[in-house]
Amino acid sequence: MSRQSIPLKIIRKRFNDKIYCTGLIFLTVALIAFLIPELFPIDDEDEMIWFFLNHAITVGYFLTLWFSGRLRRGREGLHPFFLFLLMFLISAYALNRFIPIFEVSAPWFAVTIILCSVNYFAFAFIRIAPVPVRMVMFFLLGLSICCFLYMAIYILPFTGIGMLASFFFGISLHTLVPLLFFLYTIRLFRRSNARRKPYKLAFWSGIGITVLIVLVYTMLWGINVVQINRDYSRLSVRRGRDPYLPAWLQVAAHITPNPVTEKVLKAELVYTTFNGWDRLFFNFGSSLNWNEARKHDPLVMIASTVCGTTAMTGEERIHILKSLYDSRYEAEERLWSGDDLQTTHVQTSAHIWPRLRMAYTEKTVSVKNNSIVRRRGQWRNSQEAIYIFHLPEGAVVSSLSLWINDKEEKGILTTKAKADSAYKTIVGTERRDPSVVHWQEGNTVTVRVFPVMDNEERQFKLGITAPLSLEHGALIYRNIYFDGPSAGSTGEDVDISFETPPADLERSGIFSKGKDGQLTASGPYSADWQVSFKDEGLDHQIFSASNKTFTVAPYRKELAAADISDVYLDINSAWSKQEYNTVLALIRQKRIWVYVNEMMEQVTDQNKSDLFEQAAGRRFSLFPFFEVSQPVNAIVITKGVANSPSVDDLENTRFMDTLKGWLSGGQDVMLYNLGGELSPYMRTLKECRTFRYDQGDIAALKELLDAHRFPASIENDQRIVIESAGMTITETPGTEVSTAPDHLQRLFAYNHIMHAMGPRLLTGGEESDSLVAEAAASYVVTPLSSLVVLEKYEDYERFNIKDGNNSLKNASLKGKGAVPEPHEWALIVIGILLIVYLKFRPVSFKRVADI
Template sequence: MTNKQYFQFMLRDSRLWVGLILIVVSLGFYYLPGILHCNPNDNFGYFMMNYILLQLYFIYLWVGGNLRRGRRGRNTFAVYLTLCLISCFLLNKEFVIFAKSTDWWAVTLAVCCINNIAYGFKEVFPPLVRTIMAFVLGISTCCFLYLTFCLLPMCFYGGIGMLFFGIGGHAFIPLLFLIYTFTLASKYVLFRKKHRYAYFSGIGFVGVVIAVYITLWINAVFAVNDAYLMPDNKDLPHWENVARKTPKNAITERVLKAGLVYQTAGDGDLSFLEMPRRRGIFDAELLQDPLVTIASLTRPSYVEETDAAKVLSAMYDSRQETQERLWSGDKLSTIQVRTNADIWPSLHMAYTEKTINVFSAEPDAASWNSQEAIYTFHLPEGGVVTSLSLWINGKEEKGVLTTKEKATEAYATVVGREMRDPSVVHWQEGNTVTVRVFPVLGQSSRQFKIGITAPLLQQGKKLVYQNIWFQGPDASEAREDVNINFQEDPVGVEMPGLFNRKTNTFSSVGPYDADWQLSCIDPGVRTNLFTANGRSFFVTPYQKELAAAVVKTIYLDVNQSWTLAEFNAIKNLHYPMKVYAENEWQPATEELFESLQKDRYSLFPVYKVPERATSLVITKGNVVSPTLNDLGDSKFYEDLQASFKTPGKLLLFNLGGELSPYLKTLKEYRLFRYTAGDVAELKQWMALKQFPADIENDHRVVIEPAGVTINMEENRGVSNAPDHLMRLFAYNHIMQKMGPQKMSDSEIIAAAKESYIVTPASSLIVLETQKDYDRFNIHDDLNSLKNASIHGKGAVPEPHEWALILIGVMCLLWFKKKRAVAI
């Protein structure tokens, strides 16, 4: 019989075809409920339907004699085992032993099953393919040996479970696969030298991969443990040293996520696998990776779970995953984003509203299936949240500004105990805010809107509008509608290719894209006014002004973004240079520089600088670092907070790049006289004993990225500018007073309420009913700007305007009454 005839003969086997069709059906039972968002409570029902088909197929094979030895039995038994393995994973959905398989592991198991089935047709394949099949068979042996070992503790319970319609037999399926693989090897592989070498090469390949992975794992664990147990700064928490010094790579990430995300070897109740016990520490999908499981047997990491989450936040930008949760959000996805923005080029600012629809894939709307949506929005430097809305029963309900403490208490009480409708937005460090929305019920969506007032970025002669991007529920399938309205005629607009222009409105419709921007030519600054409560706000161009600066010592804030050439250039300035190392200030030698240059980021101890008036700190931007809040329980944080009361500002010069979250927050708090440039520019200033002056005061704030200052004076006239001038001034003025010239908490809240802005001390919250606001003593301030809006002015009437309004109302009532008498 030729190969072609043999292949045609085998394909005429109806039992083989039925088995292959059942594999497709079983995969449908496994994948379709998740795709169609079916009720997870029905998982056991899907398993039972598939299990009944599996048993019917077994009877079909037994009656037809296909379970006997021989070619026909070899073909169909491999198909039957594959069906059994799929059945195991279906049962695993109800009785979870293995977490979700990583992609590489799922593909490997699929290839192993296909290879076993292909052995039924090995006669039709050329010699090279048979050699490859023998290699894969060696890999299969290792894979099913791993699964068998993991389920050894389950075999006892599986034996008892055999009494219940044979369901307990699933515990023995990997063992059957292992035996079958050995059978194939002994019968078709081992007697041929080339195939035997290929088979053992497959086993050897797996052994080498495991050995290499374990070696890398042990090295990573040593590095993590050394950094954790021997920190180089006694004022900082131990985990911070891990984040700063440990090499950043995939293995280190898995070491830190072991026990948080990845299953590890342990003493689980039903297997040798231990499910991660995260307790809400890290919000990510649980995964099963055999390499991580095996490597975790070798050497443990000493980093505690809570500390590991903080390290991941600092090293891998995982703050979204480490947000504290009251309810799960793993079934949520962002399905629609609508962006509306007003831009004022002559004021160098914009107001953006993001309306977002978030959908829950939970199968029903029961309250215990409610999901909590958490979004982190990234704002341009100097930007502030100025509105929040949540749709409740189809109606838009606007947020009310209150203290952060009241908003937190109200949200936690309503969400944690009463499970009703709130939304809240809190200020976060590093130009970010978090929005929380609850509840998102199964098979339904919630809609909320956030408004952000932000400066435009000045780049030479251009102004750039940067998209407000976010992290949160998956937005890969989301649709985005964008409408950008220029309030003045723009010149030289540059926009992404998908945007269309209609007069001064630019719009696009398509898939959500977080990274885009618009730009236009800077028309210059107009001093338009916004007037409220007897004060006028207006914009003027920002010009650097030099002031005297007597520098005696230069302090270097060194991290991996520095170069040796920059160090030598600063050394040539011929000033005493110091770095902070081993808990003390030391002369900045090249050896110390190279040691500190290995650090991923730096946390410059501002509070340890002995003489601020004669000190200059030189840094270089690095977007990675912990935030102040991350360091909250450390002596470093306490001493830094205490130093805020020290008068005077430290000179800070940035050699380039975006400041780290740590320095960015201190800059917002106005701890520095700050500027950026190159060493040549710095050299000129040092020769003149000058440095850019701090020109901010109670009547002026500097928005450096926009190249403007916002000024406040006594009433200068009627408003002809948007209220966002007042909001931006108030936010930056409050941040100015969070540092050395700190306002009282009552003053901060009063200023925030007047301008209706989210600050470190104030938040916006939406509650379901007025009774909820009354219960938590949250009340709106009548003398405030209220929530910002697109095309809105938001002006607060002046006293004389209130009088005119009152006279107008009285006249209207008089005319109405007179008309009624006449009738």
């Protein structure tokens, strides 16, 4: 017999085996029955039916093997028996939907189980596989034995119960599946040319490498846990005094973010851990506010069992995750779950005024609830959609719409307290249709939509008035991105129009140019795209309303005298040693200070290196402005780190209480940013107009210091500065013909309110009626005001939410032009009456003549 005919003979033999072919058919049907509830919306009753179908198929094939005698020794029943085991495994995972012994598997483990299952099927044809393929198959067999041994040990506490309760249709026998796979994998290895040395080597390599990975991961886990616990314990009792900052924050400053550290912090919040027998049986939920699906990761389970978890509380770990891993969305306070929500589509429409350095953007977002009604007559699954939009500096939300019964309902601007009260009351008890958008620190806003019903889609629209970014002679429009329900398969359509043709237009590759210079794009959602063009300067344009006129002008720094005697260096991991030494050489004639270990240390030739090593070892810094002894004669030099704590994370700490006391004293200090994005902490303080600010490189800093000058704060009640756009907006009394859009007033109002509130944004205090009225007149979302959409007119009356008549209302792409002034309205009305008079006057005279 030729060697070429052997593979065909083996294949023909397998497929002539009726029992084996029956097993293949049963396995295919079982797999389809398992996937249907995953791919199609069905209720719990129907899903239970699909499980029993899986179970019946498994039992049926086992009985077929039993009565056919293929389970007896010497009857070549091993490979058909593995088909039965694969059916049994599928049935076990179907049962796990109702009795969740395992949480959802980590992606890597799910893929591993699938590979191992395919490998068991392939072993029936191993004799026709090339030697390298056989090596891989034996390697996977070694990996499989480790995986199922782990699962057998994990499920061991349930195995005894499963044996005792097996009389109930054998359902509880599913607990034996991992053990059966473990035992019969050993038998499969012995029966499959195991005596040949290469295959033994591959098999034991699979086991060895798996064990090595587990050991290395466990070691890394242990190092992280020991380091975190040591720092946490040391900082909790340091010097026996009340520290400015809590221990978790000091720990966060010294953590090196990596995947293992992240899972250490998420242990028990997200990842299942072994923490006593009660945890093993009932570890299926958490009372902490963390919006991420729970997972089962064998590496985390083993490592946490061997090395334990951190001593920090869940709330403290959430603070660190928010600070270091940009996870603020997951920690957002929720009234209802949003686990099954998915962002399905984003429509971005923008209009840009190049000669005003501003844009208006509308984001229309569709969100779907992928869950379904599980039982007939059951309460429908209502979920709450939450989005955090990241706005450019100085930008403001100026419109909100929610679609109710397929009709767009526009938001009404009211105080933040009223909007919050209405939303929480309706969402918490009445389960009807509200939406609200609130201002948040750090140039962000939060949009909430409720309810998103099971298997239904909701749509809302957010309008943002924003300045463009002026960088090196170019104006840049960046996409306004969001954190929210999964956007992995979200589609996006973009269209951008220009008031005047832009010069030297550069755009991301996703765009194509349409008629009238309009840019369009269609495809998967992308958070990171931009459009840039040459800055051709500002036009002298005017918007006029309510006897006020708003104009734009270029921002030119006005330098004021600066007698600097003390320089404070805000050192963190963003600084290089070279930058540090260069700055020291530049300011060597002044007193230089660095903040380390909650103490302000003066820099000397003897300690400068040690101070830098200590300070630069921190991932981020929170400069204590209250430690500046003479603010008028002091300058703080900083570099920012994007992922670091925000002011909100510091609430109820001694540091924040002391800082608020310092801010309430109206202190003024100079801050120079050496480059990069400001940290969230510094960005919030900048929003509060806490300091005189400038940024640039070391050479520009040298010029300022040599000239004993520093930019003065030129903002007042009539003029605001939008530094990122290089422009000012001025308000003057009077009325003129409007040539600019109403967004000019909206930008002025928002930034003027931020300037007027200043440190009161943090320290609190009475709300100014005039600022509330300014926000209402300009229809902008601020720390004092929010936009809300309610389902019924009666709801607005119940919460005393009224829409003012003398306001700009919701912004709109269709209303890009100026709003007529009262006298202009009068002229328009007179003109219309004159046209009517001239049209009908001859008819009137004719009727008189006939009489």
